[in-house]
Each structure stands twice: as C-alpha cells, then as structure tokens.
Amino acid sequence: MQVQIRAEPFDPHAEMGRYQAGLQSRGAMGAAASFIGMLRDHNEGAAVREMQLEHYPGMTEKHLLDICSAAMSRWPLIDCLVLHRTGRIRIGETIVLVATWAAHRGDAMDACRFIIEDLKLRAPFWKKERLEGSERWVEKNTSGYSL
Amino acid sequence: MAITVKFFARLREEVGRADDVVAFEPGLSVTDVWRSATHGRAMPESLLVAVNMAYARGDVELRDGDEVAFFPPVTGG
Known part of the structure; x- marks a missing residue:
C-alpha cells in the first residue's frame, strides 16, 4: 500500500507498472484497476489555463492511508496505490492515480471506485483555477455516482 | 502551551493568514477557537474542521497543544 503527494508531474502508466513490478504476490493477481484524473482545459463554462x-501536509497523507486501509479491509485486495499532485498543474497533466490489484476484477474495480470517490469527497485538497485574466477557487466536488 | 490554528485555501485568503495561536483554557471548544482567531467572524455553513488532523465537529472540547484546522469543502482528485 503506498500513498504519495507529488509536487512534480508524473506518468501514471509508468508509475503503475513500476509499482506492480515490485509487488511480491504477482502470481496471485488476476486483475488490476485504475483511475487517472487529469486537468481539463474547461470547467463550469470557462476556459481553464492552469x-x-x-493540501494539508500530514492530514492529507493520513486520510489517504485511512481510505486505502478501509478499502483493503472491505475487499480482498492484494495492494493499492494512490499518487496525487500538488502545486502548479498544466492542462493535460495527471492530477491523481488510483490503482488497485486483486485476484478478481470485481474487487479491484469496486475498491478503486471507492477510493477515488472518498478521496474526492473527503481528502483535504483544494484547487484554484487560473482562467483568462482571473482566478477562482473550485467550490466543491460533486458525487461521481449517477443519480 | 496553546492551540495551533491553521486555515487553508479560500479561508486562508479571507482570514488573511495561514496560521495562528490561541491561548488554551479548560473547556475551550473548536467554535471558541474559531471566534477567537477570526475576531467573531460568522462560521461559514460549509466550513470543515479537523482536530489533530482528523475531521471533528465544532462542539469538540480541546486539549492543550491540539492543532485545529479550518477549511472549505475539499476539491481534490
């Protein structure tokens, strides 16, 4: 289980491959699931420049570890990885990677969804968008589950 | 000892500082610390609170040396 806050850009696919290659129980794995969130060039009707x-150093890492521990208790996961950017982020750059490994797809996918949804609603991160000639704080995240 | 206070994101900009210190006294609650650190400013409805880096409610009674953080709804991911 690994949680990291990154101040520099990272390649989520390379990171996931690197982490998976280092896992001891590779033979037991039948499924990997991942979510990658990246910065769009538009939000709420406005063009976003960057x-x-x-984040809240200390609490953010602790909260992400708690979410991963909760997922590991709820599903029979082999491992999970969460990487999240901070600092100045450019369009197209990865903001977050959540990856889970399990024997079966259902557990890997459900746990991955659980982790990203809890992260979006409760992990202490805050986004400030720079628009054309102005900037604004993002007000709040919405639930990712359809009504 | 004292209570360490932290403000994040929009709240930090509105209050005008990232950190503060409030003198501890027995019976002090999170709400008391907010009032003291913001000079009586109204508590936003959407305000989130953490005590020692865990989510907490406004009526929590504090202990000397606690760290209290105030922040707006989170927007990560």
Missing part, C-alpha cells in the same frame, strides 16, 4: 493545487 491550476494550483494545495
């Missing part, structure tokens, strides 16, 4: 992302 974004500043801040």
Whole structure:
C-alpha cells in the first residue's frame, strides 16, 4: 500500500507498472484497476489555463492511508496505490492515480471506485483555477455516482 | 502551551493568514477557537474542521497543544 503527494508531474502508466513490478504476490493477481484524473482545459463554462493545487501536509497523507486501509479491509485486495499532485498543474497533466490489484476484477474495480470517490469527497485538497485574466477557487466536488 | 490554528485555501485568503495561536483554557471548544482567531467572524455553513488532523465537529472540547484546522469543502482528485 503506498500513498504519495507529488509536487512534480508524473506518468501514471509508468508509475503503475513500476509499482506492480515490485509487488511480491504477482502470481496471485488476476486483475488490476485504475483511475487517472487529469486537468481539463474547461470547467463550469470557462476556459481553464492552469491550476494550483494545495493540501494539508500530514492530514492529507493520513486520510489517504485511512481510505486505502478501509478499502483493503472491505475487499480482498492484494495492494493499492494512490499518487496525487500538488502545486502548479498544466492542462493535460495527471492530477491523481488510483490503482488497485486483486485476484478478481470485481474487487479491484469496486475498491478503486471507492477510493477515488472518498478521496474526492473527503481528502483535504483544494484547487484554484487560473482562467483568462482571473482566478477562482473550485467550490466543491460533486458525487461521481449517477443519480 | 496553546492551540495551533491553521486555515487553508479560500479561508486562508479571507482570514488573511495561514496560521495562528490561541491561548488554551479548560473547556475551550473548536467554535471558541474559531471566534477567537477570526475576531467573531460568522462560521461559514460549509466550513470543515479537523482536530489533530482528523475531521471533528465544532462542539469538540480541546486539549492543550491540539492543532485545529479550518477549511472549505475539499476539491481534490
């Protein structure tokens, strides 16, 4: 289980491959699931130029570890990985990677969804968008589940 | 000892500082610390609170040396 806050851009696919290659129980794995979130060039009807992302050092890492522990208890996961950017983020850059490994797809996919949804609603991160000639804080995240 | 206070994101900009210190006294609650650190400013409805880096409610009674953080709804991911 690994949680990291990254101040620099990262390649989520390379990171997931690197982490998976280091896992001891590779023979037991039948499924890997991942979610990658990246910065769009538009939000709430406005063109976005770039974004500043801040967190609460200490609490954010602790909260992400708690979410991963909860997922590991709820599903028979082999492992999970969460990487999240902070600082200045450019369009197209990865903001977050959540990856889970399990024997079966259902557990890997359900746990991955659980982790990203809890992260979006409760992990202490805040986004400030830089628009054309102005900037604004993102007000709140919405639930990712359809009504 | 004292209570360490932290403000994040929009709230930090509105309050005008990232950190503060409030003198501890027995019976002090999170709400008391907010009032003291913001000079009586109204508590936003959407305000989130953490005590020692865990989510907490406004009526939680504090202990000397606690860290209290105030922040707006989170927007990560």
